Amino acid sequence: MFVCLGNICRSPAADATMRAKAAAAGLDVEVDSAGIGAWHTGQLPDARMRRCGDRHGYDLRHRARQVTAEDFDRFDIVMGMDAQNVIDLLGLAKTDGQRAKVRLMADYLTRHPGQKSIPDPYYGDESDFELAVELIEDAVENIVKLMKEGKI
Numbered sequence: 001m002f003v004c005l006g007n008i009c010r011s012p013a014a015d016a017t018m019r020a021k022a023a024a025a026g027l028d029v030e031v032d033s034a035g036i037g038a039w040h041t042g043q044l045p046d047a048r049m050r051r052c053g054d055r056h057g058y059d060l061r062h063r064a065r066q067v068t069a070e071d072f073d074r075f076d077i078v079m080g081m082d083a084q085n086v087i088d089l090l091g092l093a094k095t096d097g098q099r100a101k102v103r104l105m106a107d108y109l110t111r112h113p114g115q116k117s118i119p120d121p122y123y124g125d126e127s128d129f130e131l132a133v134e135l136i137e138d139a140v141e142n143i144v145k146l147m148k149e150g151k152i
């Protein structure tokens with residue numbers, strides 16, 4: 001489960017990237033995404049991120065929704081894109097077991113040393129969307145590898 005602020009840029013891109021790379025690796029995994037906020041509920045991903053997804057071969061058709069308490073029971077991992085997402089998720093989690101599911105996506109990066117978050121591209125330009133997808137691909141490839149190895 002991938003979580004960002006609005007669920008229209010980073011987390012739907014992570015969702016689509018994970019679906020594609022998990023399928024390519026023969027990994028059977030349930031993938032979804034949601035936002036901390038509800039402002040964009042029901043909307044398709046931001047057109048700039050959809051174009052960026054197209055360039056990278058990902059079809060972004062997720063409809064935005066807000067993260068719910070049930071998500072902490074339904075998913076084994078609830079992964080925030082930045083430190084504030086993680087703080088907000090830890091605030092929503094109700095039990096130690098739920099809190100233990102919360103992760104920071106940047107902790108799974110392998111090719112971007114020193115990068116501490118998947119930065120929010122919403123107020124940026126095309127290069128910020130490209131960077132977000134590049135970082136997401138890096139982390140997702142590692143997540144799929146670790147899952148295949150049974151390490152997460």
Ligand code: 4NP
Binds near residue numbers: 011
């Ligand atoms: P996201 O980007 O968290 O990657 O989906 C944002 C989308 C919308 C807003 C902020 C960030 N917003 O303020 O509406």
